Amino acid sequence: MIKARVTVTLKNGVLDPQGKAIEGALGSMGFEGIGHVRQGKVFDLELSTTDAAAARQQLDEMCAKLLANTVIEDYAIELI
């Protein structure tokens, strides 16, 4: 069994209102020196295969089809 973590983040230049809201909230809570905040998603998956290359390929396909919107999001795959 292979465990994987997929991290999906907005591409640079894509507006991130959620991140902006967190940035504002942190500022108004008294945290100082906060620059940009951007929010993304993380998926922890278990795959029954034991072949790392096959797992990576399968994850790539999952990202393209379901987990990420590749028009506005980047994704990173990490096998654990």
Added chain:
Amino acid sequence: MIKARVTVTLKNGVLDPQGKAIEGALGSMGFEGIGHVRQGKVFDLELSTTDAAAARQQLDEMCAKLLANTVIEDYAIELI
């Protein structure tokens, strides 16, 4: 300036309906051998400080107060 990534994930044993839905969707899309899927959040932050220990402490406080619900979520801080 320090860049940091905070990853917030549900604690073990906490139900994750969103993860379950993704698990089901991947199965019905024809992906085989998918075990548990769990979804979390990731925050990319910029801090103006250059002191890694101070940054870590500040991030810890942000997680406790805003970024994570420590009753049901774990968080991990990574300085980049």
